Amino acid sequence: MHTQLNRRMTKQRHIIIEELRKVTSHPTADQLYEMVRKRLPRISLSTVYRNLETLSAEGMILRLDVAGAQKRFDATVENHYHIRCNHCGRVDDVHMEPINEIEEIARRRSKYQSVSHSIEFSGICPDCFGRG
Amino acid sequence: MHTQLNRRMTKQRHIIIEELRKVTSHPTADQLYEMVRKRLPRISLSTVYRNLETLSAEGMILRLDVAGAQKRFDATVENHYHIRCNHCGRVDDVHMEPINEIEEIARRRSKYQSVSHSIEFSGICPDCFGRG
DNA sequence: ATCAGTATTGCTAAGCGTTTGCAATTAGAT
DNA sequence: ATCTAATTGCAAACGCTTAGCAATACTGAT
DSSP: OOOOOOOOOOHHHHHHHHHHHHOSSOOBHHHHHHHHHTTOTTOOHHHHHHHHHHHHHTTSSEEEOOBTSOOEEESOOSOOEEEEETTTOOEEEEOOOOOTHHHHHHHHHHOOEEEEEEEEEEEEOHHHHHTO | OOOOOOOOOOHHHHHHHHHHHHOSSOOBHHHHHHHHHTTOTTOOHHHHHHHHHHHHHTTSSEEEOOBTSOOEEESOOSOOEEEEETTTOOEEEEOOOOOTHHHHHHHHHHOOEEEEEEEEEEEEOHHHHHTO
8 A cells, every 4th residue: 555646647747747858958947838838838837836846746857946046847856966057047967976975974963864965066157158 | 456345334234244143043034134123123124135135245144045945144154064954944054074076077077167066965953853 | 438526727816035116314434 | 514325114026936716627437
């Protein structure tokens, strides 16, 4: 016996997932809304929000709580680091091994339990750097 | 010749700084507002917001852009890591050496310029763990 | 294939943290 | 003491996100 989710696959939900999987750009809810709207013009923004919420809650997609900015969403669930452009706000993946050892250090020093970590890099992206 | 700031030390600004220096708890704007209000009952919340903004812009204080949560403020400016309780939202310092080497790795892999990093730990704080 | 029941939708309005416009006040230089 | 721009308090606006609700449409059972 396990938790019954009773989820339905509506065309809205289906297309939201599909569109999110098409890109690697970590779109915000409203960016994804615009993408989905091309195929489903009558979808509402709250439907997009609600699905991103439920899908990330069940671990189907990843929600990036970017510091001091809009939430972003990612169809790639495996834990990885991100870098955010200080100029245009875009978020890219950084491919490197997760440094899990620091969690043990933090756990000892802080007395917290169940410690996890995330690293957010920031800088100037190639595009913004190019055009000064 | 250097940038002229033309800042004035109002009693509001003065007390905001003082109260922030009294604590190590990384208060949010409204928490600090309540603290300041005890000494300056007629201060407005926007004054607190405006001062926290200008003070952090000039580097007098540190603004913590906590992922997916309210901004928090810190009178300690030196770079250090934080840990956030997933249960009550409180934020504590984690005393450990900053791992600056990872910035070079991220710079090479991402092609971004002027890369900086921040690590946010999260977990369950001793208080929340104690009372289940 | 039809049905029933409830998860989900679209719409709108509300929520929350934060920022802004503006007239009144006040720090700080002369 | 006087001047002037920085700052304040208030209220209203803002941007992102969530919630209420009646209408719709999945899905599992018949």
